[in-house]
Amino acid sequence: MKDEFVWGVATSAYQIEGGKFADGKRASIWDEFCKRKNKIQHNHKGDHACDFLYHYKNDIQLLKHLGIDNFRFSISWPRVIPFGDGFINHKGLDFYDRLVDECLKNDINPWITLYHWDLPHALELKGGWTNRDIISWFNRYTEVVAKKLGDRVKNWMVLNEPVVFTGAGYYLGVHAPGRKGESNYFPALHHTAICQAQGIKTLKELIKDSHVGTTFSCSHISPMNANSEKDIIAVNKVDALINRLFVEPLFGYGYPIHELPFLSRLEKYMLPGDNKLIKATPDFIGIQNYTREVVKHSIIQPVLKAKIVDAKSRNVESTVMNWEVYPESIYEMIKKFNSYRHISKIYVTENGAAFKDEVNSNGEINDEKRIKYLRDYIGQVLRAKEEGMKINGYFLWSLLDNFEWSEGFAPRFGIVHVNYKNQKRTIKNSGYWYSDFIKQIKLEEMEKQKQTLQEVMSVSEQDF
Numbered sequence: 001m002k003d004e005f006v007w008g009v010a011t012s013a014y015q016i017e018g019g020k021f022a023d024g025k026r027a028s029i030w031d032e033f034c035k036r037k038n039k040i041q042h043n044h045k046g047d048h049a050c051d052f053l054y055h056y057k058n059d060i061q062l063l064k065h066l067g068i069d070n071f072r073f074s075i076s077w078p079r080v081i082p083f084g085d086g087f088i089n090h091k092g093l094d095f096y097d098r099l100v101d102e103c104l105k106n107d108i109n110p111w112i113t114l115y116h117w118d119l120p121h122a123l124e125l126k127g128g129w130t131n132r133d134i135i136s137w138f139n140r141y142t143e144v145v146a147k148k149l150g151d152r153v154k155n156w157m158v159l160n161e162p163v164v165f166t167g168a169g170y171y172l173g174v175h176a177p178g179r180k181g182e183s184n185y186f187p188a189l190h191h192t193a194i195c196q197a198q199g200i201k202t203l204k205e206l207i208k209d210s211h212v213g214t215t216f217s218c219s220h221i222s223p224m225n226a227n228s229e230k231d232i233i234a235v236n237k238v239d240a241l242i243n244r245l246f247v248e249p250l251f252g253y254g255y256p257i258h259e260l261p262f263l264s265r266l267e268k269y270m271l272p273g274d275n276k277l278i279k280a281t282p283d284f285i286g287i288q289n290y291t292r293e294v295v296k297h298s299i300i301q302p303v304l305k306a307k308i309v310d311a312k313s314r315n316v317e318s319t320v321m322n323w324e325v326y327p328e329s330i331y332e333m334i335k336k337f338n339s340y341r342h343i344s345k346i347y348v349t350e351n352g353a354a355f356k357d358e359v360n361s362n363g364e365i366n367d368e369k370r371i372k373y374l375r376d377y378i379g380q381v382l383r384a385k386e387e388g389m390k391i392n393g394y395f396l397w398s399l400l401d402n403f404e405w406s407e408g409f410a411p412r413f414g415i416v417h418v419n420y421k422n423q424k425r426t427i428k429n430s431g432y433w434y435s436d437f438i439k440q441i442k443l444e445e446m447e448k449q450k451q452t453l454q455e456v457m458s459v460s461e462q463d464f
């Protein structure tokens with residue numbers, strides 16, 4: 001299995017599990033954030049979501065039925081350690097134990113993300129990611145999960161998209177925990193970078209034969225006007241902020257201070273030796289790409305002097321998230337990270353699209369736009385693979401329609417439709433398409449291997 005190209009789907013705990021206070025779980029920052037008026041579209045909340053906690057066996061059968069044998073899911077920290085620190089909730093931990101066994105029983109490889117944004121609320125009350133104590137809280141959580149599941153689970157990811165959860169949650173205040181401004185952002189950013197590296201080291205230390213990585217959001221950045229020098233400078237700044245901010249310190253290049261001088265303010269939160277603490281050697285990185293960004297120079301943004309021009313105002317094809325459909329972006333991102341000498345393996349750990357799904361009179365969901373999107377993006381992934389880049393797998397976001405953070409339940413990303421009233425699952429045509437695609441590509445792979453084997457055999461026969 002080690003070097004086989006893997007095909008899978010991705011999910012995350014808060015977006016699908018439900019069971020808000022089931023079996024001793026306590027609140028996460030998302031449970032709290034959803035209680036605040038008008039923070040989430042239609043004031044939706046993830047109390048029930050897809051009730052995956054109760055439907056996981058059925059959902060694993062869906063994976064099996066579709067022939068998808070790699071499943072990325074995350075652990076809810078407050079389900080396992082309800083107050084973040086302190087006592088372990090064995091009932092919560094047992095859920096993941098059963099989930100892992102259910103995957104293995106059905107020949108599905110589990111890929112676990114430790115942190116997909118649902119910090120225990122009790123820790124947020126102590127400052128959350130802004131408090132340096134998070135380093136020891138997070139490390140203990142990592143140890144607890146690794147010791148319980150590490151005998152069976154080998155594929156691990158430490159964080160999901162640190163740029164997004166620190167930026168949206170601690171600078172812009174549009175994601176949980178809804179904090180704003182530099183005095184929250186800078187310490188949160190630095191402590192996250194330390195935990196990212198520490199988590200990798202701890203998992204590798206505790207789990208034999210582990211395969212450990214961490215994930216990054218990324219987008220290809222184009223200038224609004226390719227002939228404008230100022231727009232090109234803006235591109236480099238936005239690229240440093242959204243594509244390089246956490247990758248480079250991890251691999252020993254430090255924070256991208258040259259393009260983003262304001263990052264020197266991080267020094268206030270750095271202790272001697274921290275430059276070492278933010279470094280680690282993961283076995284792979286996960287990249288998550290949906291779109292590209294187009295930027296232009298702007299004096300209204302005094303710090304960055306750059307502005308993102310959204311898809312709607314450019315009048316280009318886009319998804320319901322107002323994200324431009326731009327398949328080459330995923331190729332460009334693989335190419336970008338492929339060029340880092342220290343990165344040995346890349347997986348696309350998320351890619352997918354939300355479109356308005358129409359259920360037809362036969363109850364079928366013919367989501368042609370999603371199929372086209374997937375075909376084109378996957379085509380670009382395979383292009384990178386054929387060119388010999390270090391790309392090793394692809395995880396589609398997402399298995400199920402789910403709770404899309406501040407957008408609530410309206411955007412549907414699933415290849416399986418979820419009726420939130422009765423939790424009925426219906427495989428969309430994109431689900432069948434992905435299933436056929438995987439089967440076909442595996443067949444071709446087998447044919448190729450057979451052919452190579454035959455060639456090798458005939459050469460060795462001639463030798464005799």
Ligand code: FCB
Nearest residue numbers: 012160161164217397404
């Ligand atoms: C990514 C998140 C994931 C999901 C997709 C659409 O940024 O990691 O949880 O919301 O976007």
